[in-house]
Amino acid sequence: MxxxxxxxxxxxxxxxxxxxxxxxxxxxxxxxxxxxxxxxxxxxxxxxxxxxxxxxxxxxxxxxxxxxxxxxxxxxxxxxxxxxxxxxxxxxxxxxxxxxxxxxxxxxxxxxxxxxxxxxxxxxxxxxxxxxxxxxxxxxxxxxxxxxxxxxxxxxxxxxxxxxxxxxxxxxxxxxxxxxxxxxxxxxxxxxxxxxxxxxxxxxxxxxxxxxxxxxxxxxxxxxxxxxxxxxxxxxxxxxxxxxxxxxxxxxxxxxxxxxxxxxxxxxxxxxxxxxxxxxxxxxxxxxxxxxxxxxxxxxxxxxxxxxxxxxxxxxxxxxHAEPDLPIAAHPAPARPLTTGVELRDVWFRYAADLPWVLRGVTLTIPYGQAVAVVGLNGAGKSTLAKLLCRFYDPERGSIHWDGVDLRDLEPSELRARLGAVFQDHMTYDFSARDNIAVGDLTALDDLDRIRAAAANAGVDEAIMNLPEGYDTALTRIFIMALKPSKPPPTGVVLSGGQWQRVALARAFLRDHADFMILDEPSSGLDPEAEHDVHLRMRRYRSDRTSLLISHRLNAVREADVIAVLVDGEVVELGGHEELMAAGGTYARMFRVQASGYQEHSPDVL
Ligand SMILES: Nc1ncnc2c1ncn2[C@@H]1O[C@H](COP(=O)(O)OP(=O)(O)OP(=O)(O)O)[C@@H](O)[C@H]1O
Known part of the structure; x- marks a missing residue:
């Protein structure tokens, strides 16, 4: 036509x-x-x-x-x-x-x-x-x-x-x-x-x-x-x-x-x-x-x-009437609960044909029930990897598999329903505290107990309960939200960066049924005590779950089952913390630099 x-x-x-x-x-x-x-x-x-x-x-x-x-x-x-x-x-x-x-x-x-x-x-x-x-x-x-x-x-x-x-x-x-x-x-x-x-x-x-x-x-x-x-x-x-x-x-x-x-x-x-x-x-x-x-x-x-x-x-x-931006299988396979793991096979990716390659032949397995960490310098391609796992883009070459099924063959919304994620650039919605957490799983919108449990897991329940209207407090100063028609709308509040980070984490924790958790720098804005606390919670949460953790805080990733070191879009080292330290390669160097930074107050190079 x-x-x-x-x-x-x-x-x-x-x-x-x-x-x-x-x-x-x-x-x-x-x-x-x-x-x-x-x-x-x-x-x-x-x-x-x-x-x-x-x-x-x-x-x-x-x-x-x-x-x-x-x-x-x-x-x-x-x-x-x-x-x-x-x-x-x-x-x-x-x-x-x-x-x-x-x-x-x-x-x-x-x-x-x-x-x-x-x-x-x-x-x-x-x-x-x-x-x-x-x-x-x-x-x-x-x-x-x-x-x-x-x-x-x-x-x-x-x-x-x-x-x-x-x-x-x-x-x-x-x-x-x-x-x-x-x-x-x-x-x-x-x-x-x-x-x-x-x-x-x-x-x-x-x-x-x-x-x-x-x-x-x-x-x-x-x-x-x-x-x-x-x-x-x-x-x-x-x-x-x-x-x-x-x-x-x-x-x-x-x-x-x-x-x-x-x-x-x-x-x-x-x-x-x-x-x-x-x-x-x-x-x-x-x-x-x-x-x-x-x-x-x-x-x-x-x-x-x-x-x-x-x-x-x-x-x-x-x-x-636009065509789909990414190909959708004519008969998509159902995204079943994860049983063996997620696998990247020789994944090559760039954001556009005239831009440089960001991932160059990444092969990595995230076995079911295990925590895999990805570390690397700024711009190494870590967040890109996380975005590909959510199928926000397709690899240009190679493929990503969910229990052996190519992500391209799965129904995208079903795949996403099986994922939980905290993104490095998570959203701060001009909503109430309750809604801000509930967006992680809208079926919990009217279930304050579930929302509070997720917030408690993320260590932010107490802070929210102390707000003027508790979970109904508007986390915004620029939109007025009347709680009751008879009452003047209360002034909203603005959370601190770390508190927002915990809210974003609570959003992910709300998806406690998620098969695969992607955590991209979930603790970057936290103070050291809070970071320690959040990592303990995440570790508890991640145990027995399949997860991918991206972090510059190498202390936080040392307990991961496998650590992948990404350099210029390539996995250059792969193994447990002890193994990588013993190998004396990039990871060991980064870890030592970071550890010495804490001791000698030298700038954080990561
Ligand atoms: N949407 C985009 N469009 C074009 N290029 C992008 C886009 N997002 C990221 N890049 C480029 O891809 C490369 C890898 O970025 P990415 O965010 O994956 O790195 P990262 O390892 O997560 O870095 P950081 O540690 O700083 O978060 C960078 O060179 C970046 O400029």
Whole structure:
């Protein structure tokens, strides 16, 4: 299906599913509305002709009654149509938003969210609801206008076919010019999308609490504001350029219309003087010319507007119908409970074809029930390994196996339901403490006992209980959450970095049924005592579980069953702590440097 046809089908489907009865009512009102101006013009002509020929009042009354009725309909229907149109627009926008984010949720990997073109498209597509609404409204306006126009055209043909041809011909250049402008406007919006996203990024930096510290300390305000305004200026320039073209075209078209109308009027007056046409015909002609010209302008504008919305709506349709970002097996195997282990076989990975390899032939087994640690310098590829194990990306070469089944052959959501993870860059949600932990397993949302048990395992239960509203305390200062309608919302709190880290850990512990635990730097923000405490808890938690622990604190990994040392994306050493120390290689060197650091206060090189 061509992209335009797909967009039209998508928009029509949205309208229909948002409320078939409402759509039918709106269409009916539109149809009736379209006929009203033509009816008024004809009734006026007939009344004038009757007046001129001195018809009796009884005959005039037959025309006056429908005229009053049409007048009343003309007064009422626009309000009804506006209401129906707005309501339909709201429902369509709601459905469009839902469909869009369902589609975004279908991307199983992280690739699309790191792709600038996708992000630009997504930014435009989030206005898909608004676009669908405008598209639908302009399509209905267009139908109404086309019908009215048809009525007037038929009327002018009755009076003077050549005149009708002239008026119609005057509309053709307008149509062509407006369509070109609409295409240009849609292209301009796409072309400026990256700059607009950048502008949003700067304005976010200038107003977000996360950036506020550095922005103030480093005095970045003017610098960021300057860049934000530069972005806006360049968007403004593109818009101005288009507005000027628009201005030139519109002015020329309006002048052309005025000339045609003036010529027609002169002809009608002269023809009436000669007696070729009646006074009623003159009135009908004037109404028809005005109606035709107004209608043509509206039609041309409507077609151009619809085209522009359609082109923009294409971005929405593109995302809603996007192919999966990672291949999904036609008949995925169920992700069964882990029994033998997870295995990486000669895994090669890079984030993009033009970026260097991050993992170079990693082969590593994480046997069932064992704890495997991965250590290595910054940038060695440890977190990348963790992300591949969650199938956020696929290896470019080699494969990863869950009990011998390639991750690519498993149903991704089933695989993820079997994983527990703490990421190095874990999220801090502007939610309550309870919700912040419950996101680890939403089935626990209303089960405070489970949430508290997970928090206690992570050593953060007491700290949360001491908050003003306990687990209902909002862990945010920027969103107000009213607990009870009668009470003013309490001020939220901000946790410390270490406390957040424990909350993230509690999230993972909430998945106590998880088969495989991935812990990427779970204790990096903790003070030494807390770190020791958390590691004891994790060790307890990890015992008898399959886990992968990534940590720079070599003391924390020494008890792992196997330690893998990753250097530049390759496993260069593999074994238990004692074994690796005895081998005197990279691990032993790193361990000694770290241990001596504690004794001599030398900088931590890891
Ligand atoms: N999303 C990404 N896109 C492109 N390159 C990336 C991305 N994430 C990481 N990299 C690159 O991959 C390499 C490995 O990064 P990774 O985060 O896996 O290292 P790490 O061993 O976990 O480091 P650290 O100890 O600092 O956490 C780095 O060179 C990094 O720049």
């Amino acid at each position: 061509s992209s335009t046809r797909r967009s039209v089908a998508e928009a029509a489907g949205l309208v229909w599913r948002a409320g078939p009865i409402r759509a039918v009512c709106y269409a009916s009102v539109t149809l009736v509305q379209a006929g009203l101006p033509v009816a008024v013009a004809w009734l006026t002509k007939l009344v004038l002709d009757d007046l001129v020929r001195g018809a009796p009042l009884s005959e005039l009354a037959v025309l006056l009654v429908p005229m009053v009725a049409v007048g009343a309909a003309m007064a009422v229907l626009p309000q009804l149509s506006a209401y129906l149109g707005a309501e339909m627009g709201r429902q369509v926008a709601l459905r469009a938003l839902d469909r869009l984010y369902v589609a975004v949720g279908r991307f199983i990997g992280l690739g699309p969210f790191e792709n600038p073109a996708f992000l630009d498209r997504l930014r435009l597509a989030t206005q898909g609801g608004q676009m669908a609404r405008s598209l639908v409204n302009s399509a209905f306006d267009l139908t109404r206008t086309a019908l009215t126009l048809g009525g007037f055209l038929a009327s002018v043909v009755v009076i003077s076919p050549p005149m009708a041809a002239v008026v119609l011909a005057a509309g053709v250049p307008a149509l062509v010019a407006q369509l070109a402008l609409a295409r240009r406007r849609a292209r301009m919006l796409w072309d400026t999308a990256p700059v607009q996203r950048r502008e949003f990024f700067y304005s976010h930096l200038l107003s977000s609490v996360e950036a506020a510290k550095e922005v103030r300390l480093f005095g970045l305000g003017a610098f960021l504001r300057g860049r934000m305004l530069d972005a806006r200026r360049s968007v403004n320039a593109a818009e101005r350029d288009l507005d000027r073209k628009d201005l030139r075209t519109q002015t020329a078209l309006e002048l052309l219309g005025a000339v045609v109308a003036g010529a027609g009027l002169v002809w009608a007056v002269l023809a009436a003087k000669d007696g070729t046409i009646t006074i009623g015909d003159v009135s009908m002609f004037i109404a028809a010319i005005a109606g035709l010209q107004g209608g043509l302008a509206a039609l041309v504008g409507g077609i151009a507007g619809s085209l522009q919305w359609l082109l923009l709506f294409g971005h929405y349709a593109e995302i809603v």
